[in-house]
Amino acid sequence: MAAAKKDFHVSVVGGGIGGLCTAIGLHRAGVPVHLFESAHQFAEIGAGISIGPNSQNALIRLGLYDEFAKHAFIPSRNLYFQWRIGEGDDQRFLAETLCKEHGAASIHRAELLDTLVRRLPKELVSFGKRLERIEQPTDASDRQGKKVTLHFKDGSTHQTDIVIGCDGIHSHVRGALDPAKSGPSAVAGSDKLKWSGTWAYRGCIPRQRFEDAVGGEMGKFYARESQMFLGKDRHVLIFPIQGGDVVNIVAFRTDRSQWPKRPSLAPGEAWTQETTPEAMLADFEGWGKDILNMLKCVDKPSKWALHQIDPPLESYVNGRVIVSGDAAHGGTPHQGAMAGQAIEDALFFHHLFGHPSVNASNVQAALGSIDAIRVPRGNEVMVKSLEVGDVYEFAGPLGDDLERLSKDLVERWTYLWEYDFDAERAKLDDWLAQHGIA
Template sequence: MEEVKEVVIVGGGIGGLAAACGLGKLGKKVTLLEQAEEFGEVGAGLQVGPNGLRALDTLGVLDEVYKHAVFPRRHVFKDAITGKELSALVFGETFRERYGYPYIVIHRTDLHTVLLEACRSLDNITFKSNHRLLEVTEHDDHVELLCANGAVIRAEMVVGADGINSNTRKLISNDKLVPSEYVAYRFTVSASEMKLDIDWDEKFTWIGPGIHLVQYPVRHKSVINQVAVFKSQSFKDGSDNCGTVEELHQMFGNSCPTIRESLKFAEQGMVTKLFDRDPLDNWTSKRVTLLGDAAHPMLQYLAQGACQAIEDAVCLTRVMSENSDIDKVLSLYQEERIPRTAQVQRGARQWGEIKHAEDPTTILLRNTIMENRDAEDFKYLDWLYSKRTAPAAISLAQQ
């Protein structure tokens, strides 16, 4: 039996690495478990708003992140059917002054690599790949982790950052995934292949009844990241055959020519069903807590999944720097983070409904509001992007 580790983090994704980086720089001895054979990341594009960049800056990796980032000039919202511009956000000087940071898009692998290299530079972080967690058992003075390869690892404290299907979460909650009835096609295309009259200095979101398409460049604008989302009629029936390419083209059949041309590349991508979970009012059991999608999986409509995971990591690092008692650390951590992440989870659901509105009256109201707002009116973003102070604990039932 190995010695008792100081901190074990389950999951080597962006959230797990961010936590390892923060706690490692604090001087904690961290063991990072990853179920895959190698530490890496699957996926394509990622959006990081000012709150995520603020957290990355706190971790000391922002300059490296910027080397891989694209800085869009605007986020443009367009009607997926008519192609008409509905609204925009200008990421200019006013935006940066208001929030202290810009808005970036980046390849997910590039952000993961920056965090991984930051962790590898610290000799108090140990990496263990091919360690898929099966079971967590708590004792009075330590936690035991049983892995699929037969390894049994003991820890003083465990952070479950093992994603939406977290095995760590099972220790705390038996809740179920919440199906959204939507699926997403994620695919990238070389910019040279995109024969469209589009300004790739901008980021685009096309919205329509039961559909939306997001497009933006990554890797120095050499690659275009695209995500096509649509409501699958067979999702709610539990069919394994939902979200087919045929259904994709059927749902986007009335969309404008630019979208139909863009979707010619969709079959090269990866299709996933979209789920989240209802917010929890507790993430912690004795010496175990949750982080990122393991704690608060959310729909992607606010582009906050990675940002909230990195915020979690920074918060956990800060409270651990101020307290030596594990009970107090984990209590303060979730006291601060649960209200924040629950608000973002619910906000993502609401924004998805707004994007995908099907009722003509709702669409008219949405479009009228969007068309009449100023591109530098950011008041609706302050709750998400502004620098925050640690909130007092509040009950989820009161939100």
């Protein structure tokens, strides 16, 4: 760990995967940093997540990969998914997508969080700090060199030079953005989030139970090889986690009753709802028995309404306040890319705030590089994640043309996985030089 050497202070709001990666990256770059988490301990909800080659490369550059790799399931032949038809009993094979490097690793969210917690000194974290508001100098021309004040609901305050909101898709920090610059989605909470129309059922199944439920050689095969089963308005994915001892399953069902318009949830309807196994299985009537047997292993299903920031933010910065990760570009999980984008953001902050030419006198001006470089990347990934969810369910531009669909599913990941971090670093250097900072 680097000793702090920068003459400005950064406060990170939110202790999820993105917040921890950001705080660790800043600390290692010699930036004085403190993380504020609303809960009384670090905790992650949810189940397994995919960490693609781009995200793994970012972890390598942040010095966080080795510990991650001890807990992740990394396929031996770099498989991302095999693509199959879910309807009917034959699960027709369409294609498979392979990564050029690393493979698409999978890990339980809680395991990844644990690997990160151990890398951040305890004295750099405060728990039980639920943000109430952020106070900046009211005159934008007077912000240079002035502190930002964080006000917490327990009555405490904290002054800092820079705030990075890593507080998720329901971000409170996002409300500190300027709608005139960032657009109409620059509001706190969930009021301007758009429902994709998709519900997701999620579960984790012990491998032996999974194999027994599916039966035979296919049970063993599916337990170790990541699969995506496609169908009209529905798709189901499975992949191993926890060293292959558990199978993560997510089943998606989309309401296209108003298609191509996206529906809205009824006022007051909960985003997360308990449901019954019978109701879940009814959503997949007509699907193959293997898939139905997998779903029967989810004893207490709940369903999650998948939302995204819509329209995308045009700026992630206002004065000395930044949003990152899902707070900036939160969306649907259909590319297995959203946690990875938070990690990419963290790497960018590591380079930006650790840059030898960035100091207290110019750090606010340097934030413009975020909008120039990270906004296009984050928004593109968010928009394409929504798009590919439609592709899986035969509602994209290729419809149910299986030949063209198969080709698309093999080729569409290049922009995501082969992102050039060296080129991004060079863009940052050039931007800073052009703006008189380097």
